[in-house]
Amino acid sequence: MNIDERLANTHFPLPAIREVNQSKHPSGISLGLGELKSFEVDNKIFDALKNSWNNGGTAYTQNAGLPQLREAVAKNQAHEDGYDYNQDHVVITIGVQNAIYTSIKTLAKLGAKRVLIPSIHFGIYKKIPAEFGLEVITYALKDDFSIDLEKLEKLICDDDIFILNSPSNPTGKVFSGNELEALSTLLSAKLTKGYAISDEIYSSLVYDGNGFQSFSKYFNRTIIANGISKSGAVAGLRVGWLITQNLQLAKAFTSNNATIISTPPTINQFAALPIVEGETRETIGKYNKILKANRDKVITLLEKLKIPYNSPQGSFYIFPKLSGLFGSRVKEFCLETAAKENGIVVIPGIAFGAPDYIRISLATNDIDEPLRRLEEAIVNYTK
Numbered sequence: 566m567n568i569d570e571r572l573a574n575t576h577f578p579l580p581a582i583r584e585v586n587q588s589k590h591p592s593g594i595s596l597g598l599g600e601l602k603s604f605e606v607d608n609k610i611f612d613a614l615k616n617s618w619n620n621g622g623t624a625y626t627q628n629a630g631l632p633q634l635r636e637a638v639a640k641n642q643a644h645e646d647g648y649d650y651n652q653d654h655v656v657i658t659i660g661v662q663n664a665i666y667t668s669i670k671t672l673a674k675l676g677a678k679r680v681l682i683p684s685i686h687f688g689i690y691k692k693i694p695a696e697f698g699l700e701v702i703t704y705a706l707k708d709d710f711s712i713d714l715e716k717l718e719k720l721i722c723d724d725d726i727f728i729l730n731s732p733s734n735p736t737g738k739v740f741s742g743n744e745l746e747a748l749s750t751l752l753s754a755k756l757t758k759g760y761a762i763s764d765e766i767y768s769s770l771v772y773d774g775n776g777f778q779s780f781s782k783y784f785n786r787t788i789i790a791n792g793i794s795k796s797g798a799v800a801g802l803r804v805g806w807l808i809t810q811n812l813q814l815a816k817a818f819t820s821n822n823a824t825i826i827s828t829p830p831t832i833n834q835f836a837a838l839p840i841v842e843g844e845t846r847e848t849i850g851k852y853n854k855i856l857k858a859n860r861d862k863v864i865t866l867l868e869k870l871k872i873p874y875n876s877p878q879g880s881f882y883i884f885p886k887l888s889g890l891f892g893s894r895v896k897e898f899c900l901e902t903a904a905k906e907n908g909i910v911v912i913p914g915i916a917f918g919a920p921d922y923i924r925i926s927l928a929t930n931d932i933d934e935p936l937r938r939l940e941e942a943i944v945n946y947t948k
């Protein structure tokens with residue numbers, strides 16, 4: 566077969582998230598969003614964008630990114646975990662997706678063979694390692710979405726890549742200090758040659774509980790992936806980063822990412838500065854207020870309908886279990902409900918490896934009407 570023939574025979578299946586969004590009726594409303602699209606963007610971000618035009622914004626930056634931004638990221642992370650970072654520990658990327666891609670690409674080239682991901686996970690954790698021929702193994706989560714450490718201990722090998730996501734998409738779980746410490750104890754004994762990749766993209770969006778803690782505070786072989794997509798409500802600016810305490814590894818990330826992107830977009834890196842430097846803190850506080858109020862409204866509905874759930878503390882999702890009502894027809898419910906006139910979009914859990922659940926996004930400024938529609942849809946589908 567030649568290239569064209571192979572291409573003609575290649576199928577590009579739609580991810581479940583896209584499938585549901587595509588089936589949405591024009592009159593439908595979405596609680597499927599993975600971004601704070603309708604939320605106010607802080608003016609300081611726009612000012613930084615504008616100011617960058619006359620300030621080197623249209624030139625290349627270094628491959629590892631804008632030095633001021635790397636320095637600001639390093640300072641923040643030092644505050645999180647106490648390590649003495651500087652800009653050489655930081656590599657700016659095109660969003661967190663690019664950060665995770667490059668870290669896995671680099672570790673694969675350095676000989677990693679297996680990636681451990683949570684059984685309920687953001688989709689790219691599975692897809693990216695597959696591109697580099699790595700084996701993907703899921704580690705079990707308990708019903709409360711915490712990690713089953715006993716099972717993990719039996720599963721993990723010394724040179725694996727271990728992926729952690731807190732606050733989590735889609736569960737909304739924020740791991741406590743005690744949980745991170747227990748995980749670190751296990752990894753320190755078992756993951757002696759491998760690395761943890763900690764996806765901390767929702768670190769600013771914690772609205773309940775004891776707050777966010779970075780896993781690198783507990784486990785120093787942690788590669789941190791973070792960015793501005795969620796904290797700034799600016800997912801389209803595509804700025805993220807990797808941080809590692811290992812300078813040689815940071816150089817490897819830079820080199821491996823340079824062949825993909827050369828450098829991240831300069832103007833957008835300038836726009837990230839006010840977010841990283843804490844100037845948009847007040848706006849982030851407003852986001853968290855809205856998310857918490859929305860979460861409480863969803864919980865009231867779930868209680869009323871007797872649907873089991875764990876109360877999320879961060880990110881902007883809630884992940885209730887619908888299989889008790891719909892058995893194996895949870896995805897079907899999502900597709901049908903999205904396609905109906907005046908319908909509602911929620912994401913089937915199969916998109917995250919958990920077919921019994923649905924993901925409801927809290928990222929909206931008006932959740933009352935969407936929840937009214939969701940209640941009606943669930944009640945009608947149960948009849």
Ligand SMILES: Cc1ncc(COP(=O)(O)O)c(C=O)c1O
Nearest residue numbers: 599660661662687734766792794
């Ligand atoms: C857990 C998680 N990691 C990474 C990403 C990708 O982030 P970015 O848009 O910055 O590439 C997302 C986006 O939804 C996410 O939810």
